[in-house]
Amino acid sequence: xxxHEWAPTKSPKGEGFRMSExxxxxxxxxxxxxxxxTIVLWGSWGLVSKVASDGVDxxxxxxxxxxxxxxxLVFVSWKVRRGVASEKREGRxxxxxxxxxxxxxxxxxxxxYFQAMVKGGKASVVTPVTALFPMVTVLLALVFxxxxxxxxxxxGLGLAFVAIYxxxx
Amino acid sequence: xxxxxxxxxxxxxxxITGVTQKLSTNRISSERSFLWFCWAMVALSAxxxxxxxxxxxxxxxxxxxxxxxxxxxxxxxxxxFKALESxxxxxxxxxLISLFPxxxxxxxxxLLHERLTWMQMAGAVVAIAAAILLSLESxxxxxxx
Numbered sequence: 023x024x025x026h027e028w029a030p031t032k033s034p035k036g037e038g039f040r041m042s043e044x045x046x047x048x049x050x051x052x053x054x055x056x057x058x059x060t061i062v063l064w065g066s067w068g069l070v071s072k073v074a075s076d077g078v079d080x081x082x083x084x085x086x087x088x089x090x091x092x093x094x095l096v097f098v099s100w101k102v103r104r105g106v107a108s109e110k111r112e113g114r115x116x117x118x119x120x121x122x123x124x125x126x127x128x129x130x131x132x133x134x135y136f137q138a139m140v141k142g143g144k145a146s147v148v149t150p151v152t153a154l155f156p157m158v159t160v161l162l163a164l165v166f167x168x169x170x171x172x173x174x175x176x177x178g179l180g181l182a183f184v185a186i187y188x189x190x191x
Numbered sequence: 192x193x194x195x196x197x198x199x200x201x202x203x204x205x206x207i208t209g210v211t212q213k214l215s216t217n218r219i220s221s222e223r224s225f226l227w228f229c230w231a232m233v234a235l236s237a238x239x240x241x242x243x244x245x246x247x248x249x250x251x252x253x254x255x256x257x258x259x260x261x262x263x264x265x266x267x268x269x270x271x272f273k274a275l276e277s278x279x280x281x282x283x284x285x286x287l288i289s290l291f292p293x294x295x296x297x298x299x300x301x302l303l304h305e306r307l308t309w310m311q312m313a314g315a316v317v318a319i320a321a322a323i324l325l326s327l328e329s330x331x332x333x334x335x336x
Contacts, residue, residue, distance in 0.1 A: 051277070051278070051279075052274075052277035052278070053274045053275070053277040053278050053279030053284060054274075054279070054287075054326050055274075055277075056270045056271070056273040056274035056277055056279070057270075057271070057274045057279060057284050057287045057288050057326075059270045060267045060270040060271045060274060060288040060291070061287070061288055061290060061291045061293070061294055062294060063263050063264075063266045063267035063270060064263070064264065064267040064288065064291035064294075064295075065291045065292070065293070065294025065295045065297075065298060066263050066294070066295075066298065067260050067263035067264045067267060067291075068291060068292060068294070068295030068298075069295050069298045069299060069302065069303070070256050070259050070260040070263060071256070071257075071260045072295070072299065072303070073252070073253075073256045074252075074253050074256035074257040074259075074260055078246075078249065078253060078257055079245060079246050081239045081243045081244070081245035081246070082245040082246055082247070082249065082257070083257065084232075084235060084236055084239050084245075085236050085239060085240070085245055086254065086257035086258050086260075086261055087232065087257070087260070087261035087264060087265070088232045088233055088235075088236040088261065089258050089261060090257070090258045090259065090260060090261020090262040090263075090264070090265060091229050091232060091261055091262060091264075091265030093262070094225075094229065094262065094265045094266065094269065095226065095229040095230075095233070098222050098225055098226045098229065098269070099226060101222050102220070102222050102223050102226050105220065105222065109219070109220060109223070113217075113218035113219070114218065114219055114223075116214075116218050117214075117215050117216075117217070117218030117219030117223065117224065118215075118219065118223070118227050120211045120212075120214040120215035120218070120224075121211075121212075121215040121219065121223070121224040121225070121226075121227035121228050121231075121272075122227045122228070122230065122231045123211050123231075124208045124211040124212050124215060124224075124228050124231070125227065125228040125229070125230070125231020125232050125234075125235070126231045126234070126235060127204045127205075127207055127208045127211065128204070128205065128208045128228075128231075128268075129231065129232055129235040130204055130235070131200070131201045131204035131205040131208070132201070134197045134198075134200040134201040134204065135197070135198070135201040137194075137197040138194040138195070138196075138197035138198040138201065139194070140194075141193040141194040141197060142193070142194045143194030143195065143197070143198055147198075148194065148198045151198050151202065152198050152201045152202045152205070153289065153292070154202065155201070155202045155203075155205035155206040155209075155289070156206065156209065156282075156285045156286040156289045157206065158202060158203055158205070158206020158207065158209075159206045159207075159208075159209030159210060159281055159282060159285040159286070160282040160285075160286065161206075162206065162207065162209070162210045162281075163209065163210055163213070163280065163281040163282040163285075164282065166210060167210060167213060167214075167280075167281060167282075169280045169281065169282050171280070171282060171283070172327070174324050174327050175283060175324060175325055175327065177324050178286075178320075178321050178322075178323070178324025178325035178326075178327070179282070179283075179286055179321075179325065180321075181317050181318075181320050181321035181324065182286045182287070182289065182290060182318070182321035182322075182325060183286075184314075184317050184321075185290060185293070185314050185315075185317040185318035185320075185321050186289050186290065186292070186314075186318075187314075188310045188311065188313050188314025188317060189290070189292040189293060189296060189310075189311060189314035189315070189318060190292055191310045191311075191314075
């Protein structure tokens with residue numbers, strides 16, 4: 023397999039992946055490429071946080087997380103400023119609202135997770151249970167985003183939930 | 192059982208973020224989405240500094256690892272926005288990237304010399320199968336079908 027055959031390919035937003043059956047076997051969709059990059063980054067974060075977990079409470083975790091993303095914030099601000107002319111204005115405020123809400127919900131979720139352990143929940147129970155949060159995402163995505171999945175993807179989802187539980191137990 | 196309430200709260204809030212991420216990238220770029228995600232974190236941290244009492248006395252290693260962890264986690268948040276922006280379905284992308292403990296477990300074995308439990312071994316095998324199935328996209332509908 024040549025390296026360039028695994029180059030990520032951009033798919034049109036919201037239209038799925040348009041490729042022939044043959045080329046689909048050889049090319050990596052862009053969404054899959056970025057998902058795999060996310061797994062690598064979060065997988066490494068999981069290792070680093072194993073070392074860092076001693077003595078960090080929910081609040082310090084939030085503060086140190088923010089310190090960690092500060093350089094990214096500066097870089098992304100610069101990138102957004104550069105690309106502002108080419109971006110469409112329609113729906114921007116709503117998009118910003120959803121992005122901001124993502125941060126707030128994610129941050130409060132992190133604190134609730136820590137608080138669950140402060141209130142007596144064992145990590146061996148709290149972690150695998152909360153790690154099943156994609157179930158909520160799938161449910162909401164099917165209802166509100168009207169996403170439809172293939173049979174094999176449904177099987178994959180079922181296996182993913184089992185795997186998430188086992189890996190976090 | 193107060194812990195259970197907090198655990199369920201975390202589960203629900205994290206679950207909702209998968210959908211709000213998609214709603215965001217349907218309207219604005221992944222860069223702008225991530226930028227406002229970061230600002231939300233800054234706002235939350237400001238509230239924490241004012242209203243809560245964080246435990247400041249931490250060792251250098253813990254602080255360095257926590258900050259590095261924040262950067263890695265933040266970069267991951269950005270790439271997850273990019274995955275959704277690139278046409279990935281929220282239900283698939285979020286489920287797929289939630290398999291990241293597979294890599295953590297593998298790294299812990301290699302770098303920290305931890306031993307795999309039977310549960311983790313089984314989880315790793317199932318996770319790989321799940322990732323392959325999740326990444327299979329159904330063929331686009333045939334014209335005239």
